């Protein structure tokens with residue numbers, strides 16, 4: 267069995283060379299999967315296809331998809347392609363309902379994960395000598411131990427995990443932290459807490475934020491950067507594929523480069539399941555090209571994005587995806603209209619005086635769906651005249667309604683009213699029965 271070989275400077279490889287690397291890795295992984303995972307063999311048999319029918323990555327469309335429920339149904343080890351004695355680590359995705367999704371890693375798989383995390387950090391300008399406060403949760407969740415690979419770059423990692431926000435601020439200040447990683451919503455909480463404690467993050471050495479694990483908008487980035495003086499970068503990943511480090515922004519902050527020598531992206535139309543060309547929106551699908559313990563072929567992420575067709579000014583040749591503004595299961599339908607929380611976030615944060623803390627509650631009154639949006643305002647807005655507050659409320663409401671096309675009830679609340687998140691934020695509460 268061929269093991270994975272790191273390619274030299276893979277982010278900048280000429281396209282032809284990249285394609286050779288992708289194919290040589292995939293041809294090995296496909297056979298490995300077919301031979302060792304009965305589930306795959308069965309699915310491929312149903313489709314009437316064997317590894318012999320796949321001659322290049324252009325033949326990928328002949329292969330069946332895999333979805334989250336398939337992973338749940340084969341819990342815990344059904345998708346493992348290696349014997350247990352080759353596995354050195356397990357993680358699991360949160361799985362809000364039922365059993366979690368378990369993923370396994372061999373030692374080589376961990377090396378791949380470490381490599382892509384280091385490549386991500388490098389593209390943010392993080393380097394040896396930096397001090398990273400890693401406030402992603404440690405444990406079964408991949409965030410904490412994923413970013414912990416920063417050690418391999420020579421970064422000093424502070425494995426503080428999530429929570430105890432006051433201590434986060436103290437350590438950020440006392441340790442001379444230069445980079446922090448957590449969910450964007452948790453960093454908002456840290457910013458708030460620092461303000462409360464009279465600590466101005468803009469005066470601290472911290473310069474880089476590595477934020478992911480949940481959708482966040484450009485407006486949220488602007489708010490974070492303005493209030494902390496750092497540059498906020500996006501990192502994308504999912505447990506099933508490896509964890510954080512599947513794709514990462516570069517200094518251009520315009521789309522995330524996919525580490526496609528390990529994770530091959532496709533965009534498909536979720537209804538027809540047909541691939542769509544680069545540049546068009548659809549559901550992101552990944553094929554792992556080098557993982558051995560739990561390789562996945564054509565895993566449907568439910569995340570919606572597009573692949574950029576333009577070259578990135580940074581010179582990386584690996585392709586970019588647009589930041590993930592939503593997953594298809596985040597969408598809610600109100601009176602027949604599809605709404606994404608990110609649309610509301612964009613509308614809210616474009617307004618002066620509005621804080622990046624909000625909550626959306628869906629109710630049904632007399633058979634009719636209602637949307638209530640609560641948003642925090644800066645303290646000084648409340649000391650203005652009642653009239654100007656009413657004007658602001660109307661303006662915000664109009665902006666949201668203009669964005670999503672339906673009426674909403676808007677409630678302006680004092681700073682600190684909406685519960686803060688230490689991990690992935692929950693912003694939508696659907697109380698319709």
Ligand code: ADP
Pocket residue numbers: 359360361362408477478479480481482500501502503504505506567569589590591593
């Ligand atoms: P779970 O599926 O339980 O939430 P994961 O931690 O594996 O567990 O979450 C992966 C999902 O998180 C992705 O499929 C995506 O929807 C979301 N996600 C991760 N990183 C980002 C990001 N940078 N931007 C937007 N969404 C993200």
Ligand code: ZN
Pocket residue numbers: 515516517518523578579580581582
């Ligand atoms: Zn770039």
